[in-house]
Amino acid sequence: MQHSAGGPSPQDPREPLIGPLDLEENVDDALAVQAVAFGLSDDEIAVRRHIVLRHLKSPGARALGARTPEGRLIGFVYGMPNDRTQWWSTVVAGYLRAAGCEDWLDDSFVITELHVLPLHQRRGIGRRLITMLTETAEEPRSLLSAIDTDSPARHLYHRLGYRDLARNVHFPSAPSPYAVMGAWLPLRRS
Numbered sequence: 001m002q003h004s005a006g007g008p009s010p011q012d013p014r015e016p017l018i019g020p021l022d023l024e025e026n027v028d029d030a031l032a033v034q035a036v037a038f039g040l041s042d043d044e045i046a047v048r049r050h051i052v053l054r055h056l057k058s059p060g061a062r063a064l065g066a067r068t069p070e071g072r073l074i075g076f077v078y079g080m081p082n083d084r085t086q087w088w089s090t091v092v093a094g095y096l097r098a099a100g101c102e103d104w105l106d107d108s109f110v111i112t113e114l115h116v117l118p119l120h121q122r123r124g125i126g127r128r129l130i131t132m133l134t135e136t137a138e139e140p141r142s143l144l145s146a147i148d149t150d151s152p153a154r155h156l157y158h159r160l161g162y163r164d165l166a167r168n169v170h171f172p173s174a175p176s177p178y179a180v181m182g183a184w185l186p187l188r189r190s
C-alpha cells in the first residue's frame with residue numbers, strides 16, 4: 001500500500017490493537033486463546049489457570065494482549081524476570097548447566113506464554129507481542145522454552161534471534177521434549 005508523501009500513515013481500522021493486558025482479570029479469555037492455539041483440554045485449562053495466577057504474583061510479571069477493534073482478545077504474551085527458585089527454572093537449570101549456559105538463568109526475562117488464535121496468525125501479531133514485551137525488560141537477555149520441533153513458534157523465535165541453549169529438555173508430565181532458547185535484547189527486527 002502507498003501513502004502520500006509526508007503525511008501520517010492512516011491506521012487500518014481492522015488492525016489488531018496491542019497493549020497492556022490485565023491478565024488476572026482476563027485469565028479465562030487468555031486461556032481460551034491458548035486452548036485453541038496450543039490445544040488444551042478443560043482439565044489442562046484448570047491447571048494452567050492456577051499456574052498463571054501464581055505467576056502473576058512474581059515481581060515484574062507483565063502481559064500484553066492483541067484485541068480486535070471490537071475488543072475481542074486474539075493473542076497474548078506474558079513473562080517475568082527469571083527466578084531460579086521457580087519450578088520452570090529448576091527444571092531447565094540442569095540442562096543449561098550440562099550445556100555450559102547456566103548463567104542464562106541470571107539477568108534474563110522469561111517469556112512464559114505466547115499464543116495467537118489460528119485465524120489471526122501470520123499477520124505479525126506474535127512478533128509484535130513478544131518484541132513489545134521484551135522492549136521494556138530491564139534484563140539484557142531473554143529465555144523461553146518451546147516444543148523441540150520445527151514449528152511456527154520455533155521459526156519465529158529463531159528469526160527474532162533466539163538460539164538453542166539446550167535441547168531434548170523433559171518437563172515432568174509433558175509428553176514432548178522441549179528446547180530452551182535464549183536471545184540478547186533487544187530482539188532482532190525483521
Ligand SMILES: CC(C)(COP(=O)(O)OP(=O)(O)OC[C@H]1O[C@@H](n2cnc3c(N)ncnc32)[C@H](O)[C@@H]1OP(=O)(O)O)[C@@H](O)C(=O)NCCC(=O)NCCS
Nearest residue numbers: 037114115116121122123124125126127146152153155156
Ligand atoms: C507461534 C505463534 C504465536 C506465532 O504467532 P503469529 O502471529 O502467527 O506470528 P507472526 O505472524 O508474527 O510470524 C512471525 C514469524 O514467525 C514465523 N512463522 C509464523 N507462522 C509460521 C508458520 N506457520 N510457518 C513457518 N513460520 C512461521 C515466521 O518466521 C514469521 O516471519 P515471516 O512471516 O516474516 O516469515 C502462533 O503460531 C501460535 O500461536 N502458535 C500456536 C501456539 C504456540 O505454539 N505458541 C508458542 C508456544 S512456545
